[in-house]
Amino acid sequence: ELFTALVSVLVLSRQKKGTVVVPVNAPGVIEQLAEKYEGKVVRTQAAIPAFMDKLLSPEIENNQLDKSDAGSTSQFLLHSDGLVALIQILNYLVDYEVRLSDLLDKIPQFYFSKQIIRCPWEAKGRVMRTLIEEQSSSDASEMLEGVKIQHPQGWVLVVPDAEEPVCRVYGEGFSQEIAESLTDWYVKRIQEIEKSP
Structure with missing residues (x-):
């Protein structure tokens, strides 16, 4: 649950009015984060195939982060490859000059x-x-x-x-x-x- 919220912060904070995809069983704080960053939440079934299919759908893939952004990575990769997610978290920390605890503080308590x-x-x-x-x-x-x-x-x-x-x-x-x-x-x-x- 915390990982899903963390990925949501990464996506929403780097993409103006972005869309984040989460399973139906993800915490409600995702909507709070989307509101804070003027983004949108799309909920899918909790089953991994349904979730991954939505992440790869054209409306989500075509609405990814700015391709010129060094931190641009598809949500599919963030959710399916732990190493890619770790690298993107580290990139975020370097780009915004924040500590991991500062990044975690952006997630409301749930x-x-x-x-x-x-x-x-x-x-x-x-x-x-x-x-x-x-x-x-x-x-x-x-x-x-x-x-x-x-x-x-x-x-x-x-x-x-x-x-x-x-x-x-x-x-x-x-x-x-x-x-x-x-x-x-x-x-x-x-x-x-x-x-x-």
């Missing part, structure tokens, strides 16, 4: 929690359908992948895994305790739904 819960294949549809139906009109929810439920103190994303009999539960809150309590609550709720007839 609290994140994730859990994996066993969920049999035959129960996944019922679990997701029930979670969607339980949302009242006052709860904002998104369904790019799984169901993302907004709460007054944070959000939770429940994603049924396509390859394993599990659900992945991600949560972000105003504190680590809140993030963990949100994910804990939904893990318990998934277990209840799965055991119900």
